[in-house]
Amino acid sequence: MSTFTPALSWDLSTAYDLFVSLFVLHHPDRFGLRPSWAAGVRSRLPPGQREFLEKAQSFLPVPLRWLYLLPAGARDAADAVSALAKIPTAERLATLSHTSEHTPEFTATLRSLSSRQSWTPAELEVIRTFYQRRGIPLKPTALLNLCQAWAHPAEFGDQYLEALQSYYRLFFTEEEQRIRPLLISGIERARELALHRSIEHLLDALSHGVHFSGLHSYREVILAPSVWSTPLVFYSPIDPARLFILFGCRPTDQPLTPSASAPEPLVLRLKALADPSRLAILRRLAESPTTPGELARHLRLRSPTVVHHLQLLRLAGLVEITLLPSGERRYALRREALQETLPALEAYLQVPISHPPSPEDPH
Known part of the structure; x- marks a missing residue:
């Protein structure tokens, strides 16, 4: 069909x-x-x-x-x-x-x-x-x-x-x-x-x-x-x-706030990874896609806490989400985003820093 x-x-x-x-x-x-x-x-x-x-x-x-x-x-x-x-x-x-x-x-x-x-x-x-x-x-x-x-x-x-x-x-x-x-x-x-x-x-x-x-x-x-x-x-x-x-549609090199300096996607991913609960969630999602309720039961966390962590992981692009007709949401690990994180950090660290010119010697 x-x-x-x-x-x-x-x-x-x-x-x-x-x-x-x-x-x-x-x-x-x-x-x-x-x-x-x-x-x-x-x-x-x-x-x-x-x-x-x-x-x-x-x-x-x-x-x-x-x-x-x-x-x-x-x-x-x-x-x-x-x-x-x-x-x-x-x-x-x-x-x-x-x-x-x-x-x-x-x-x-x-x-x-x-x-x-x-x-x-x-x-x-x-x-x-x-x-x-x-x-x-x-x-x-x-x-x-x-x-x-x-x-x-x-x-x-x-x-x-x-x-x-x-x-x-x-x-x-x-x-x-x-x-x-x-x-x-x-x-x-x-x-x-x-x-x-x-x-x-x-x-x-x-x-x-x-x-x-x-x-x-x-x-x-x-x-x-x-x-x-x-x-x-x-x-x-x-x-x-x-x-x-x-x-x-905002390009990654154009942050929403004018004072941002480091690449926004990199900052979001590093922040998302710097938490033991979110790492545990990613480890569980690496096994198989699942729902927030199932994650809460497996990890013994409150459902609102799991939803909060999933929002941050989604914001960082580290998880993907399937919206089911029932309204239920099923999350899975986005392996390609995870694999891009370390190279993105290395690339940022290698960008030359523009130093201001030294003041002229008064003598």
């Missing part, structure tokens, strides 16, 4: 990085970003808006589906901000949060919160379980922030728009000009790769080791580049027939 291959299409917009950058700045540890630098960017916002965004970004996803469905030719960052302003205030939270993966029970629970402006322990459990099954468990404070937002959606919609407008004005307008050429060159490189690779091998290369096991159930796969998501990917079904994937 022949296997259906989905059609491949492309998208390019700075609006994706507007929202991804907000996500990264509020979760810097997930992306290998210095927390102090991220806090410095966030400090450009007025204190009230900064505190609001810290709560909002503890549970808000990147609204990939909404951004992709904006009118063609009007999906850059400024267009997205304007489009959000046109949405009725009380509907902005639902717009930003919606994905095709929402279950009827989850959607009904959120609507109940909004109508009663309160929640029950049973409803908290429905929300917690939904995120747990998707592999993105919420911390207790994030769960509370989410419930408070849905209990007062109009108030949230007003505050979020004001904070987003400030963020765009005070930081992202300048950042947009910096990243636009990188997005263009990134999509050009990806298109070139697509000429010579199957869609599976293309996604593996662009995502640094993410495998979508249900890929052939989609009619179309849409790919778009992102500077801020590098080296990770964001993805979301647009509908049952279309899958959207935002891939990192």
Whole structure:
């Protein structure tokens, strides 16, 4: 029986990085970003808006589906901000949060919160379980922030728009000009790769080791580049027939923070390897691919601890991940990345250091 291959299409917009950058700045540890630098960017916002965004970004996803469905030719960052302003205030939270993966029970629970402006322990459990099954468990404070937002959606919609407008004005307008050429060159490189690779091998290369096991159930796969998501990917079904994937396109020699000196991939790999628990995880993955739950049982670690270590190993490119249709994630060792680490370190150590000229002898 022949296997259906989905059609491949492309998208390019700075609006994706507007929202991804907000996500990264509020979760810097997930992306290998210095927390102090991220806090410095966030400090450009007025204190009230900064505190609001810290709560909002503890549970808000990147609204990939909404951004992709904006009118063609009007999906850059400024267009997205304007489009959000046109949405009725009380509907902005639902717009930003919606994905095709929402279950009827989850959607009904959120609507109940909004109508009663309160929640029950049973409803908290429905929300917690939904995120747990998707592999993105919420911390207790994030769960509370989410419930408070849905209990007062109009108030949230007003505050979020004001904070987003400030963020765009005070930081992202300048950042947009910096990243636009990188997005263009990134999509050009990806298109070139697509000429010579199957869609599976293309996604593996662009995502640094993410495998979508249900890929052939989609009619179309849409790919778009992102500077801020590098080296990770964001993805979301647009509908049952279309899958959207935002891939990192930032070159390895161009760090996100201007003060970085050593090669970013090398630093991430060395940090990831400098931990006994992560070495134990890699040793287990060297035997066979497995899930976070299985790793937790074998290594006698708490599941959240294992997930944290796997995130750092994934960020360093040392493990690959298969996303199963059930939502389960299976990890495996990326041997090629491990084998590249020592040569990369040796190459870095051999780069000549530019010394400043010696001051002239005053005599």
